[in-house]
Amino acid sequence: MAGPSLSPLLVVLLSLALASVGQGAQDTGERIINGIPCPRGSQPWQVALFQGREFECAGVLIHEQWVLTVAHCYLREYMVQMGSDLLFDENVQRIRATESFIHPRYNNVTDLHDIMLVKLSYPATLSSTVEIVxxxxxxxxxxxxxxxxxxxxxxxxxxxxxxxxxxxxxxxxxxxxxxxxxxxxxxxxxxxxxxxxxxxxxxxxxxxxxxxxxxxxxxxxxxxxxxxxxxxxxxxxxxxxRYRKWIVFVMCVHHEKCDNFLEMVSIAFCITNGMIPLAKAIHDNFGLVEDLMQTVLAITDT
The missing domain is CATH 2.40.10.10 (Trypsin-like serine proteases)
Structure with a gap:
C-alpha cells in the first residue's frame, strides 16, 4: 500500500483541511446469536466473501464493482457471492476479486480504521436481489x-x-x-x-x-x-x-476513466478548503494529483 513520497507542504496543507485521529478497540470476529431469519430479500446489498469454498466474512455492495467490508478480513483473493439469503447458493452471482484496498491508517491491534474496499473483477448485475446500499x-x-x-x-x-x-x-x-x-x-x-x-x-x-x-x-x-x-x-x-471521502477517492483513483473527474474533484477540494495556489498548481501540472490523492487517502473524513 506504499505510495510516492509527499512534499512537506502538501502534507501540511491537506492535514489542515481534513481531520484525523485515532486509537483504540478490541477483539475481532463476530456472529449473531439469538437472531431471527431476515425477511427474504431484505438485505439485497449484503454479500458473502469466500476463500475457495470457505466463508470468511460479509460485506456490502456500494457500487456495481465495489464491496465495502472491514480490514481485518483482508485476503489476497475472494470469491464474492451476492443475490441470496443462503450462505451457499450455486444459482446466484459469484464474482472473483483480487484487488483490495485497506485504509492506510488501519491498526490491526486496536482495530481503528477497520475498513477496506474490494474491487470485483467485473461489475455485478443489479436486480431486485442485488442492490447498492x-x-x-x-x-x-x-x-x-x-x-x-x-x-x-x-x-x-x-x-x-x-x-x-x-x-x-x-x-x-x-x-x-x-x-x-x-x-x-x-x-x-x-x-x-x-x-x-x-x-x-x-x-x-x-x-x-x-x-x-x-x-x-x-x-x-x-x-x-x-x-x-x-x-x-x-x-x-x-x-x-467518517470514511465517505476515502471511499470516493479510492474508487476514483482505481477507475480507468477517472482522470478528468479526478482533476476536477481535486481542484474543487482545494478551492473549497481555501488552497487556491495548490488548486492552480494541480491545474497547471496534473502530475501533482497523484501526490494529492495519496495524501487524501491517508487522512480520514472530517
Missing part, C-alpha cells in the same frame, strides 16, 4: 433501532455458520457507556450497539456485516467481546460516515 451523507446521532445481519454462528455451541441470513435489532449506545466495556473505543470513528435485552449478540463469524439504520449503512461489524456468553456485551462497529 445507501451510504450516509452526513454523520448524525442515531436514536432509532438498527438492524444487523449476518451468516455467523447462531449459538455459543455451534461449529458451523448459519445457512441463512440472520437479523437482530439493536440500539446504538453512547461512547461513554461503551467505554465501560471497551476503554479504547474512539467515538469519532467507531460506534457501539447492543440489544436491549442483552440476549442477542454478534461474535465470531459476522465480521463486515452491515448495521442498517433508517435505510442507510451506518456501521460494519468490527469487533466484540469473546467468548460470547450472556449477558452479551455491546458490539463495536466501524462508523461508515
Amino acid at each position: 445507501l451510504l450516509p451523507e452526513v454523520c448524525q446521532e442515531i436514536d432509532t433501532d438498527c438492524t444487523v445481519s449476518g451468516w455467523g454462528l447462531t449459538s455459543m455451541n455451534a461449529t458451523t455458520n448459519s445457512s441463512e441470513l440472520m437479523c437482530s435489532n439493536v440500539t446504538r449506545i453512547s461512547i461513554p457507556e461503551c467505554k465501560k466495556t471497551y476503554d479504547s473505543v474512539v467515538g469519532r470513528f467507531m460506534m457501539c450497539a447492543d440489544s436491549l435485552d442483552k440476549l442477542s449478540c454478534i461474535c465470531t463469524g459476522d465480521s463486515g456485516s452491515p448495521l442498517m439504520c433508517n435505510g442507510y449503512l451506518e456501521g460494519l461489524v468490527s469487533s466484540g467481546h469473546f467468548p460470547c456468553v450472556p449477558p452479551f456485551d455491546p458490539a463495536v462497529y466501524t462508523r461508515v460516515c
Whole structure:
C-alpha cells in the first residue's frame, strides 16, 4: 500500500483541511446469536466473501464493482457471492476479486480504521436481489433501532455458520457507556450497539456485516467481546460516515476513466478548503494529483 513520497507542504496543507485521529478497540470476529431469519430479500446489498469454498466474512455492495467490508478480513483473493439469503447458493452471482484496498491508517491491534474496499473483477448485475446500499451523507446521532445481519454462528455451541441470513435489532449506545466495556473505543470513528435485552449478540463469524439504520449503512461489524456468553456485551462497529471521502477517492483513483473527474474533484477540494495556489498548481501540472490523492487517502473524513 506504499505510495510516492509527499512534499512537506502538501502534507501540511491537506492535514489542515481534513481531520484525523485515532486509537483504540478490541477483539475481532463476530456472529449473531439469538437472531431471527431476515425477511427474504431484505438485505439485497449484503454479500458473502469466500476463500475457495470457505466463508470468511460479509460485506456490502456500494457500487456495481465495489464491496465495502472491514480490514481485518483482508485476503489476497475472494470469491464474492451476492443475490441470496443462503450462505451457499450455486444459482446466484459469484464474482472473483483480487484487488483490495485497506485504509492506510488501519491498526490491526486496536482495530481503528477497520475498513477496506474490494474491487470485483467485473461489475455485478443489479436486480431486485442485488442492490447498492445507501451510504450516509452526513454523520448524525442515531436514536432509532438498527438492524444487523449476518451468516455467523447462531449459538455459543455451534461449529458451523448459519445457512441463512440472520437479523437482530439493536440500539446504538453512547461512547461513554461503551467505554465501560471497551476503554479504547474512539467515538469519532467507531460506534457501539447492543440489544436491549442483552440476549442477542454478534461474535465470531459476522465480521463486515452491515448495521442498517433508517435505510442507510451506518456501521460494519468490527469487533466484540469473546467468548460470547450472556449477558452479551455491546458490539463495536466501524462508523461508515467518517470514511465517505476515502471511499470516493479510492474508487476514483482505481477507475480507468477517472482522470478528468479526478482533476476536477481535486481542484474543487482545494478551492473549497481555501488552497487556491495548490488548486492552480494541480491545474497547471496534473502530475501533482497523484501526490494529492495519496495524501487524501491517508487522512480520514472530517
